[in-house]
Amino acid sequence: MGAMATGRARAAPLPPRLRAAGFAAFKALWFALLALAVVAPAAGVYYREQMIARIFNPLALVGIGYEIQNGARIRIRPRSAEARAAGIEDGERPLAIDGVPVSEAASDLSELARRLSGPEGSVLTLTTRSPDGRLATHRLTRSEANIRSAYAGTGIDRRTYRTMLLILGIFPNYLLIAAAVLLFRRRTRDPVAALLSLSFLMVAANMFHAEFVYQRLDLNALAGIWAVGGWCGFMLVLLIFPDGRFVPRWTRWAALLLIPFAVQSYLFLFSWQVDGLLSAAFLAVGVACLAFRYRRLSPGAERQQIRWAMFGFVAGTALLAVGIIFQIIAALDTNPIAEVWGAIGSQFLFAAGLCCLGGGLLVSMLKYRLYDADAVISRSAGYAVLTLMLGGAFAASAKGMEVLFETGFGREAGAWPGVIGASLAVVLITPLHGRVHSWAERRFQKGLLHMRRDLPLCVGDLRETASMDELLAEIVDRIARGVRASRMAVLLDGKVAAGRGLETGAPAVPDLPGDASDMSVDHDDPVFPLRIPLRTGHRADDAPVGWLLLGPRPDGSLYGKDELDALREIADPVARAVRIVQLREARERNFDSRADRQDRRIKAVEKAIQELTARPASVPA
Numbered sequence: 001m002g003a004m005a006t007g008r009a010r011a012a013p014l015p016p017r018l019r020a021a022g023f024a025a026f027k028a029l030w031f032a033l034l035a036l037a038v039v040a041p042a043a044g045v046y047y048r049e050q051m052i053a054r055i056f057n058p059l060a061l062v063g064i065g066y067e068i069q070n071g072a073r074i075r076i077r078p079r080s081a082e083a084r085a086a087g088i089e090d091g092e093r094p095l096a097i098d099g100v101p102v103s104e105a106a107s108d109l110s111e112l113a114r115r116l117s118g119p120e121g122s123v124l125t126l127t128t129r130s131p132d133g134r135l136a137t138h139r140l141t142r143s144e145a146n147i148r149s150a151y152a153g154t155g156i157d158r159r160t161y162r163t164m165l166l167i168l169g170i171f172p173n174y175l176l177i178a179a180a181v182l183l184f185r186r187r188t189r190d191p192v193a194a195l196l197s198l199s200f201l202m203v204a205a206n207m208f209h210a211e212f213v214y215q216r217l218d219l220n221a222l223a224g225i226w227a228v229g230g231w232c233g234f235m236l237v238l239l240i241f242p243d244g245r246f247v248p249r250w251t252r253w254a255a256l257l258l259i260p261f262a263v264q265s266y267l268f269l270f271s272w273q274v275d276g277l278l279s280a281a282f283l284a285v286g287v288a289c290l291a292f293r294y295r296r297l298s299p300g301a302e303r304q305q306i307r308w309a310m311f312g313f314v315a316g317t318a319l320l321a322v323g324i325i326f327q328i329i330a331a332l333d334t335n336p337i338a339e340v341w342g343a344i345g346s347q348f349l350f351a352a353g354l355c356c357l358g359g360g361l362l363v364s365m366l367k368y369r370l371y372d373a374d375a376v377i378s379r380s381a382g383y384a385v386l387t388l389m390l391g392g393a394f395a396a397s398a399k400g401m402e403v404l405f406e407t408g409f410g411r412e413a414g415a416w417p418g419v420i421g422a423s424l425a426v427v428l429i430t431p432l433h434g435r436v437h438s439w440a441e442r443r444f445q446k447g448l449l450h451m452r453r454d455l456p457l458c459v460g461d462l463r464e465t466a467s468m469d470e471l472l473a474e475i476v477d478r479i480a481r482g483v484r485a486s487r488m489a490v491l492l493d494g495k496v497a498a499g500r501g502l503e504t505g506a507p508a509v510p511d512l513p514g515d516a517s518d519m520s521v522d523h524d525d526p527v528f529p530l531r532i533p534l535r536t537g538h539r540a541d542d543a544p545v546g547w548l549l550l551g552p553r554p555d556g557s558l559y560g561k562d563e564l565d566a567l568r569e570i571a572d573p574v575a576r577a578v579r580i581v582q583l584r585e586a587r588e589r590n591f592d593s594r595a596d597r598q599d600r601r602i603k604a605v606e607k608a609i610q611e612l613t614a615r616p617a618s619v620p621a
Helices: 002-006 020-061 081-085 106-116 144-150 158-186 191-205 210-216 220-240 251-267 272-296 301-332 336-366 370-409 416-444 446-465 468-483 561-614
Strands: 064-069 073-078 093-097 123-129 135-141 488-492 495-500 530-534 546-550
Touching (some): 020 144, 020 191, 081 144, 158 191, 220 251, 251 272, 272 301, 370 416, 416 446, 468 495, 468 561
Antiparallel strands (some): 488 546
16 A cells, blocks of 8 residues: 555556447448458559550550649650650640640540550651740651550560559558558557558558549549548557557647648648648657657567667658659659669559558557567668668769760770679678678677677686576576577576576476487477577587576567577587586585595594593503
8 A cells, every 4th residue: 555655666557448339430440441442452453454545555656655744734755766756855745636736734635645546557647836835747656666665675565564563552552451450350459559550541542543443433532531541640650659648748739730730631721842841740740759758668568669660660761762762763764764663663662661661560569579670670771771882882983984984085985884883883792791780780789799799708707717606697697688588597407507587486397308409499388489408519419518498588479580590609608618617616516525524534633633642641550
C-alpha cells in the first residue's frame, strides 16, 4: 500500500483496446476496403489496357507521344526516328490531320487518337504549330516499326517494358494488403494496429491503376477519400506510435490540425505546392515525436519498435525522393534509354520505398525480430554509402576522361570514358566495401563489435589472474550485452556454473551431445535453443570443456547471421580461457593441498620436538 501511495511501484499502463461496438464498425469498414484494394488495381489494369489500345497505340504507331500542360492544351513530342526525321519537335501543338482541323483541348485526346488511327502502312499529314508560333506540315507513316524505334538501344522491347512496369507497380500494392491482413490477424483490437491496417488498405485501394476504375465508374470523389484518409491515417500513426498515446502531450494539437488539413486536401483549397509543404510539415512533426520518444526510452522492446519505424520511414523517404529524380529524368530526357530506364528505375524505387515504409511499421507493430534492426540498418547504410561512392567515382572519372579527350586530343572520346569509369569502379569496390562495412558496423552494431573484438582480449588477460567465477561472470555479461540474449548459462561438468536471466531454482540442463563439433539450434527448446560447445581441440572426437547456452532475444526471435558468426569467433578463445583457468585452479588446489600436508607435517614435528624438550631428563641409577 505504501508503494502504491508514493507512486514508486506503479505498473506501466496497458495500451487501449477497441470496444465491441467500435470493433464491429472497424471490421465492416476493413473488409469493404480489403475487397476494394484487391479488386480495384486488378480491374484498373484491364481499363488501362483498353485506354492504351484506344489512345496510346494510335499515337505510338505514328511515332509521337503527348503531354498536357495545365490541363488545357495537347502537345506532342517525337518518339521514333521517323518522327524526328519529319521535323517534329517537343512541345508542338497539333492543328490538323490530312487538312481537317482537330481540337487542341485536353479533353479531346481521344478524338486526336481516333483521327490518327488507320491501317498499317498508310500515310497521314500532320499540321502543327511550334512553341515559337511557326506552322509546319509533317508526313508520317502508321507502322509498328515506329513503336520498335522508340525502344531502340534500350535492350528491351515494348512488351518487356510494360511487363516490368506492371510487376513493379502492383507488387507494393499487394504487399500493403498482406501487411494489413497480418496486422488484422495478429493485433486485432489494438487501435494503433487497426488504424495502420486501415491506412494500408486505403493507400492500396488508390494505388497503381486503380484510378482508371474510379474514372470509368465516375467515383473520383471516393478515390479522393481513400487518398486523403490513407495519408492522414499514416501521419496520425506516427503521432501515437507505438502505444496509442500522445507523447509529448502537445502532439494532440497536431492531431487536431489533421482535420482541416484533410478537408483542404480533399477540396483542393490550395495549390499542390502548398499541400506538399503541409504534408512535409506533418511528417516532420511525426518523425520528431518518434525521435523524442526514442531518446526517452531505456533499451527494450518499445525502443526497438520505434527504431524500426524510424528506419522504415527514413529509408522509404530516401528511396521515394530518388525515385522522383528518376521520374523527372524520364519525363525530360528525350533519349529513349534515359526515358525507358528512368521510368523503370523510378517505378522500382517507388516500390522499394513503399515496402520500406510499410515493412518498418509492420515489424514494429508485430514485434517480430525487433532486434535485427541493427544488422538491417548497418547493411542498408553500408550499401547506400558504397553505391554513392562508386557512382561518384564512375561519374567523375568518365567526365574527366571525356574532357581530357576533347581538350587534349581534339576529338570525341567515344566509349572510352564509360569503360574507364567502370574499370575504376571495379578496382575500388573491394577496398571501399571493407572500409564502408567497418564504418557501418562501428556506427550501428557497437555492442556486437565490442563483443567480437574485446572479449577475446579480455579473457586472454583474465585467464592468468581471475578466478573461474570472475571469468565466467565477465563472459556472460559481455555475450549477453553483445547479442541481447534474454537468458544465458555456462555449463561446466554438466552443471550451471554461471548464468543470467535464469529463474529461481536450478534450470533443467538439456541433453547435450558430447561430440558436437559446432553450435546447434533446437527450436523445440524455448529456454536455451542455441547451444555452443566450448572446444579447445580441433578434432571432432574431443569432448568440449563446457557449453554456452543462450536463450532467444527479448522479442522471442533467434539470432541473425552476424550474431552467429561472432559467437563462433569468440567460442575458441573462451574455451581456451576456461580450460587454462581450470588447469591453473587445479594446480593451485594441488599446491594448496601439498602445502597443507607440509604444514601439518611441520606442525606434527614441532609438536613432537616440544614434547621431547618438555620431558624431564632421566637421572642414571
